Amino acid sequence: MFRSATFFIASFILVQNIAVPLFSYVMLSILDMNASEVTLIIMLQNIVMMISYYYWGVLNGRYESQTLLLWTFPLIAASCFAWVGMAALPALAVLIVVHILLGFGQAGYNLLVFNFLIGDSPKSERPMYVAVFSALTGLAGFFGPVIGGWLYGQAEGGPEWVQRYGLTALTGLAMLVLALGAAPIVFRKRSGCQSTHGA
Structure with missing residues (x-):
């Protein structure tokens, strides 16, 4: 079950990284925003992220980690x-x-x-599990922006809205399909087959 969840997360990261790493490029080069505006927006994201760690920690004291993880995918999408x-x-x-x-x-x-x-890998083999997870998600994180850059290159000369928001919105739609369609199935299987290995 760890394997199926890892493949899902890697797939989600691949699609996510088609758009998210290129946010700054779109804001600067396509929306013609100035550097100060882009910097303030990114600072806002970082501030929200820092504050949010506390609230996710509080929620994690009330709900299972895998339930909360399912909530994060639609938010990112x-x-x-x-x-x-x-x-x-x-x-x-x-x-x-x-x-x-x-x-x-x-x-x-x-x-x-x-x-x-930590919770879904056997303690004795955890380094291998972490290595496999890191390798798959790392590859997804690498290829996502490459695909995204290629798509933006292909969109040059097309309708302006495609580059302004169309590609990113379509990527978000694909992520929502994964988050709301595939994720509950993958993580339901995991919750129904809890690992007996200690953390």
């Missing part, structure tokens, strides 16, 4: 899908919402994925 709001709302307002969602979701993911690794 929503941070990408929310870019579609630029079709009707000012870009700056949308980006503030986007980075608040991303900061809150990433804080939960960073905290809870550690609990996932």
Whole structure:
């Protein structure tokens, strides 16, 4: 069950990294925002992330880690899908919402994925489990931005909205499908087959 969850998380990271690492590129090069605005938005995300660690910790005292981990995926996905709001709302307002969602979701993911690794891997073989998890998610994290950069290159010369918010919103939609469709199935199997190995 650890394997299926790891493959899911790696797949989610692959899709996520098609868009999220390119947020700054889109803001600077396509939306023509100035560096100060982009810096303030990224600072906002980091502040939200730092504050959110406390609240995720409190929630983790009340709910199981894998339940909370399931909550983080839709939040991160929503941070990408929310870019579609630029079709009707000012870009700056949308980006503030986007980075608040991303900061809150990433804080939960960073905290809870550690609990996932510790709680769902046998103590005697944990280094191997962590190594496999890190290798798969690392590869996904590498190839995601490469694919994203290629997609933005292909979109040059196309409709402006595709580069402004279309690619990111479509990526968010794909992530929502994974988060709401596949994740509950993968993690339900894990919850029904709890490991008997000690943490």
